[in-house]
Amino acid sequence: MDLSYYMPTKLLMGENVVEKNKSIFSIYGKSALIVTGKNSAKSSGALDDVINALNSYKISYTVFDKIMPNPTVDVVYLGASVAKENNCDFVIAIGGGSPMDAAKAISALTKNNVSKEDVFNSSKYHDIMPMIFIPTTAGTGSEVTQYSILTDDKNETKTSIASTLFFPNVALLDAKYMKNLGRATTINTAIDALCHAIESYLSKRNTSVSEIFSLEAIRLIAKEFNNLKKYDLDYNSRSNLLYASSLAGIAIAHTSTVVVHVMGYPLTYYRDIDHGRANGLVLLQYLYKVNESYPDKINRLLEALNLTSLKEFDNVISSLLGEKENVSLDEIKKFASNSMKKKNVSNSIVELTENDLIDMYSNVFLK
Numbered sequence: 001m002d003l004s005y006y007m008p009t010k011l012l013m014g015e016n017v018v019e020k021n022k023s024i025f026s027i028y029g030k031s032a033l034i035v036t037g038k039n040s041a042k043s044s045g046a047l048d049d050v051i052n053a054l055n056s057y058k059i060s061y062t063v064f065d066k067i068m069p070n071p072t073v074d075v076v077y078l079g080a081s082v083a084k085e086n087n088c089d090f091v092i093a094i095g096g097g098s099p100m101d102a103a104k105a106i107s108a109l110t111k112n113n114v115s116k117e118d119v120f121n122s123s124k125y126h127d128i129m130p131m132i133f134i135p136t137t138a139g140t141g142s143e144v145t146q147y148s149i150l151t152d153d154k155n156e157t158k159t160s161i162a163s164t165l166f167f168p169n170v171a172l173l174d175a176k177y178m179k180n181l182g183r184a185t186t187i188n189t190a191i192d193a194l195c196h197a198i199e200s201y202l203s204k205r206n207t208s209v210s211e212i213f214s215l216e217a218i219r220l221i222a223k224e225f226n227n228l229k230k231y232d233l234d235y236n237s238r239s240n241l242l243y244a245s246s247l248a249g250i251a252i253a254h255t256s257t258v259v260v261h262v263m264g265y266p267l268t269y270y271r272d273i274d275h276g277r278a279n280g281l282v283l284l285q286y287l288y289k290v291n292e293s294y295p296d297k298i299n300r301l302l303e304a305l306n307l308t309s310l311k312e313f314d315n316v317i318s319s320l321l322g323e324k325e326n327v328s329l330d331e332i333k334k335f336a337s338n339s340m341k342k343k344n345v346s347n348s349i350v351e352l353t354e355n356d357l358i359d360m361y362s363n364v365f366l367k
């Protein structure tokens with residue numbers, strides 16, 4: 001047995017969870033920085049719920065809504081300067097992975113003097129502002145992880161800063177904030193969560209505890225495949241996906257992701273393909289590779305998916321993703337070389353070379 005488990009975030013889930021737990025905001029300070037993107041915090045109703053909660057405790061707030069998809073280093077420095085100017089003492093993140101990941105870096109940069117050259121060096125961070133996270137998508141799991149993933153222009157990819165300081169203090173989960181999510185975002189985020197769970201399960205760092213979380217997340221997401229395809233999701237389905245996404249987040253907090261995410265990052269960086277979709281495009285290639293050495297592990301995965309073969313799973317994912325992008329062989333070679341520099345490649349349970357990655361990308365885009 002390999003019992004090792006750490007997840008310090010207080011998780012609360014349920015309908016109207018923000019309203020029912022509003023006193024929690026008063027624990028962390030008198031002035032909040034609300035970190036969001038342009039739209040989802042407002043359109044989901046989450047921003048209004050948070051502002052009502054803050055008002056009832058006379059907590060002042062500053063809204064920083066400049067977080068773009070795949071947030072840059074510059075935007076988190078800007079957020080930190082806004083937090084300092086307004087004397088904010090805690091951070092509330094509302095949104096999908098981008099606002100949540102950015103909020104972690106903003107909270108840390110407000111408390112530490114770190115140069116832009118050192119922004120990805122987690123040893124530079126010694127303190128952080130308290131953080132309350134409210135996800136408006138069900139995919140990233142950022143609300144329960146120690147990772148902040150930012151666009152890394154120097155290395156032409158996305159890079160993660162990992163620090164135990166980055167676990168939020170509280171995550172408030174309510175599927176009502178996902179009610180108006182569009183079809184593509186709903187599917188891409190569900191596939192992202194599914195990749196987190198599967199990659200964790202097929203990571204060298206998988207443990208008996210992380211596997212409880214990853215396999216349960218896989219089961220729950222698989223139950224929603226038909227509803228996702230029909231884009232017919234009621235509150236209950238949305239809750240299942242949100243719950244599964246947090247379980248998958250807890251799993252990767254212990255194992256990190258593997259080659260699937262690594263191969264997804266260049267597709268996002270160079271071709272602007274959505275993060276979850278990018279992972280979904282390459283996921284099956286990893287599973288075919290693992291099946292050559294660990295068929296028993298793949299059989300357990302198929303059992304959790306309630307499917308009988310990888311081909312069947314391939315068809316499910318392909319039908320959710322629809323038509324694939326055109327990616328040339330020259331691009332594939334660049335993406336493979338870029339991916340090989342990432343340390344998470346070696347977390348994969350099979351040994352992979354640059355040529356393997358070229359083959360895997362080619363199977364997706366050139367066949």
Ligand SMILES: [Zn+2]
Pocket residue numbers: 140192196261275
């Ligand atoms: Zn992801």
